[in-house]
Amino acid sequence: MADPFEDVRKTVKAFLQSRQLQHEASVQHARDTKVNLFRDLAKSGSLSDDWIEYAASLIKKDVESGSKKTQGRKRNETLLRDTSIAEAVHLGVTLGLKASRNTASKKKDADRTPSACSVVADELNMTEASVHKIWSKHGARFVAKEPPAGVRK
Structure with missing residues (x-):
């Protein structure tokens, strides 16, 4: 069954791949x-x-750090990642999916309608709960709000 x-x-998937390419390009541009x-x-x-020697050591350290894993994530990297994930969930919502699904549901996973969070989680090899947590924190940025009284739409 299709x-x-x-x-x-x-x-x-295409959206998330384009975000990854944009991020890699911006990091390379900064270097x-x-x-x-x-x-x-x-x-x-x-x-x-x-000063030349000091600056050269900083640049060398920056270039080498791109390939090394450091403990934890930097806040600005996490914010960019989380915002991209929330934006991908919003894209799924605009394409007709519900943002998330009821975790208390007793249906088997195969029988459940996917949510935007589950689609993004599958694509990124994350848990649906992790994506839902990010959506809960950052998703409000993408949800249209009603304008204040007296303001035209």
Whole structure:
């Protein structure tokens, strides 16, 4: 039996892949900017050898840290990730899925209608509960709010 939500799954997957590519490009751009700034300052002759050595060590440390795992996540990385996850859940909602489903339901997983949280969780190899927690925290940004009284829609 064909999955009636296959198009939604493909759309959410494409969205998440584009977000990952955007993130990788922005990280590389930041590193390139630091390197170019360092080169310009070194060529200008306005830095002492000590400052050049110090700046080179910082850039080297930054480039090497991209491949090493550090304990925990940085807050700005988590915020970007969580916002992208919440945005993906919102995309699923706009495509017709409910944001989440009742966890107390006794139906078997195979018989349950997917929710936007479950589709995103499947795509990211996360638990549905983790995605739901992120949606609960960040999803309000994407939910249309009623304008104040007296303001036109």
